[in-house]
Amino acid sequence: MKKGIKIREYLTEQHKQRIAEAHRELSIQPEVREKISKTMTGRKLSDDTKRKMSEAQSGRILTPEHRRKLSEAMKRYRKSKAAGLR
Numbered sequence: 001m002k003k004g005i006k007i008r009e010y011l012t013e014q015h016k017q018r019i020a021e022a023h024r025e026l027s028i029q030p031e032v033r034e035k036i037s038k039t040m041t042g043r044k045l046s047d048d049t050k051r052k053m054s055e056a057q058s059g060r061i062l063t064p065e066h067r068r069k070l071s072e073a074m075k076r077y078r079k080s081k082a083a084g085l086r
Contacts, residue, residue, distance in 0.1 A: 011019075028036075045053075062070070
């Protein structure tokens with residue numbers, strides 16, 4: 001590949017669609033997702049990792065709808081926690 005040429009500049013639309021289809025087929029099966037989720041649950045993160053995750057999210061702009069949904073979810077969570085359900 002020549003230096004300075006971007007791949008997307010010379011791919012045909014058909015080629016781009018074939019690549020997209022191939023990526024969709026590589027998606028993780030639900031059973032595998034569940035297994036990964038169970039493995040990661042309860043895992044302790046280092047302070048450095050937590051800091052990096054925080055920095056990656058800082059400055060992120062949320063839409064008003066997203067903020068409203070997050071607020072409602074936290075209200076439900078706090079309510080269930082207060083009721084001893086969690």
